[in-house]
Amino acid sequence: MDRVMEEDIRRMLSEREDLERLRRKSVLISGANSFLMSYLVYLIFENNRRNHSDTQLLALCRSRERAEERFRPYLGDPNLRILEQDVRDPVAWEGDVDICIHAASPAGVRIRRENPLEIFQANVRGCQNLLEFSLEKRCEKFLLVSSVDVYGTCPGKKRVKEKDMGFLDWNYPRNAYSSGKRSAETLCSLYYAQMNLPCVTVRPVQIYGPGMSLTDGRLHGDFIHQLISANQIVLKSDGSAIRSFLYLTDATHALLDTLFYGQPGECYNICDEAGERSVKELAELYAAQWGNGAEVVFDLSERNTPEVKDAVSVVAGDSSKLRRLGWKSRIDLKSGIQRTLEHYTGSSA
Numbered sequence: 001m002d003r004v005m006e007e008d009i010r011r012m013l014s015e016r017e018d019l020e021r022l023r024r025k026s027v028l029i030s031g032a033n034s035f036l037m038s039y040l041v042y043l044i045f046e047n048n049r050r051n052h053s054d055t056q057l058l059a060l061c062r063s064r065e066r067a068e069e070r071f072r073p074y075l076g077d078p079n080l081r082i083l084e085q086d087v088r089d090p091v092a093w094e095g096d097v098d099i100c101i102h103a104a105s106p107a108g109v110r111i112r113r114e115n116p117l118e119i120f121q122a123n124v125r126g127c128q129n130l131l132e133f134s135l136e137k138r139c140e141k142f143l144l145v146s147s148v149d150v151y152g153t154c155p156g157k158k159r160v161k162e163k164d165m166g167f168l169d170w171n172y173p174r175n176a177y178s179s180g181k182r183s184a185e186t187l188c189s190l191y192y193a194q195m196n197l198p199c200v201t202v203r204p205v206q207i208y209g210p211g212m213s214l215t216d217g218r219l220h221g222d223f224i225h226q227l228i229s230a231n232q233i234v235l236k237s238d239g240s241a242i243r244s245f246l247y248l249t250d251a252t253h254a255l256l257d258t259l260f261y262g263q264p265g266e267c268y269n270i271c272d273e274a275g276e277r278s279v280k281e282l283a284e285l286y287a288a289q290w291g292n293g294a295e296v297v298f299d300l301s302e303r304n305t306p307e308v309k310d311a312v313s314v315v316a317g318d319s320s321k322l323r324r325l326g327w328k329s330r331i332d333l334k335s336g337i338q339r340t341l342e343h344y345t346g347s348s349a
Helices: 003-015 035-051 064-070 110-115 115-139 171-195 218-228 248-261 279-290 333-344
Strands: 026-030 056-061 079-083 099-100 141-145 201-205 207-208 232-235 244-249 267-270 276-278 295-298
Touching: 003 035, 003 248, 003 276, 003 295, 003 333, 026 035, 035 056, 035 248, 056 064, 064 079, 099 115, 099 248, 115 141, 115 171, 141 171, 141 248, 171 267, 201 248, 207 218, 207 248, 207 333, 218 232, 218 244, 218 279, 218 333, 232 279, 244 279, 244 333, 276 279, 279 295, 279 333
Parallel strands: 026 056, 026 099, 056 079, 099 141, 141 201, 201 267, 207 244, 232 295
Antiparallel strands: 244 276
């Protein structure tokens, strides 16, 4: 880990007094080497090192090589087990598991376009495999990492609440990710109602921070990639779309709060109203933090591509339900962007 990551993990450890709940537990995380799950994994192992918590982590990943790169500081730790397999196959683990977190789902813009069937299967078949596994292991909690994309289009809604549900064309291949997440949520509801498996669902909005991909087509990574390579950010739309952005440490706190205190059968938005900006405003923040004369320019020649044309005008959530669990945001957008840029450049931005 670099300095920014180390500071983030150290700060999170100082802010949580409830990690004792993970003492001597066995936690399986599918998609463990993903950007969103990385800080949770680091937090678990640093808590083990400092507080002798002895939490065992089963990192279910499709690529052992990527997992070993992500978890390099903890290779050789007896509490780390890397399970290399596709989540669409039944889980191959004979030992006990107390907590299961299903976060395996390709989410980048490009893979949504190129392989929608794989995305849908990972969300639906993968979720059912892990639900059956959790039922067999008698897990005390199952946490599904869903997405704000399940809301579809909600005209007139400034911020969506957990009971809102907009239009989603499930026959459109580009909606395979959103439709798969909806189906996974339905499965969790059924396993809780019929099998009494304690399932909780979270719906993150756009999370950003150290460790995210710079090449999968999502906003923050794309902006940083452009700044590094060309000292400018090129927008393919007018930038008026509104999004809600949350720094990775705040998202990690939200995952733990819902895991520890979320009610079975319930869904929780992971978002922060203070992090809402237009795409243009976000680009301007990045350019300003980057400095070096960087500017935001517009190229509308691709405005009719699916990525631009199909984008929802407002993607922002209501966080009041999450806040009732005790969650609060700690990192504002400007500070989060600065820390993210420091991670990718290796110096203060």
